[in-house]
Amino acid sequence: MKGGSIFYLMLSLVFFGISSPMVLSQELSPSKKPSVCNQPQTQAELNNCAAALYQQADIRLNEVYKQVISKLNRRDGEKLIDEQLAWIQRRDASCKDQGRMRPAGSAYAGARDACLASETDKRTVELEKYLQK
Numbered sequence: 001m002k003g004g005s006i007f008y009l010m011l012s013l014v015f016f017g018i019s020s021p022m023v024l025s026q027e028l029s030p031s032k033k034p035s036v037c038n039q040p041q042t043q044a045e046l047n048n049c050a051a052a053l054y055q056q057a058d059i060r061l062n063e064v065y066k067q068v069i070s071k072l073n074r075r076d077g078e079k080l081i082d083e084q085l086a087w088i089q090r091r092d093a094s095c096k097d098q099g100r101m102r103p104a105g106s107a108y109a110g111a112r113d114a115c116l117a118s119e120t121d122k123r124t125v126e127l128e129k130y131l132q133k
Helices: 003-018 043-070 074-101 108-131
Strands: none
Touching (some): 043 074, 074 108
């Protein structure tokens, strides 16, 4: 198998893995799964799916974040804001670097967005723990 073929195989596994309900913080029924993720075949479709999953993850994160911050006093709220801003910088840098480790080309945006979706889902789970206290 040539290096490029291995790369595309691994990239496909990343995209299909990130779209699985096990990876997302909340289970996605077929009706909640972005329509662009229904059997993506081309690199553009994979990229669009990753972007849609990231957008969906970001919306969910913002919903949970608003719930958490509304329950905190001013000092703790300011602390969470600082923590969240630092987390965003770390996430973005990590995913930017992760995408660069792969060969450049049309897969970069999808790889970056898949990473952003995954990291955003993880952060949502962390924030949801605040709501359980």
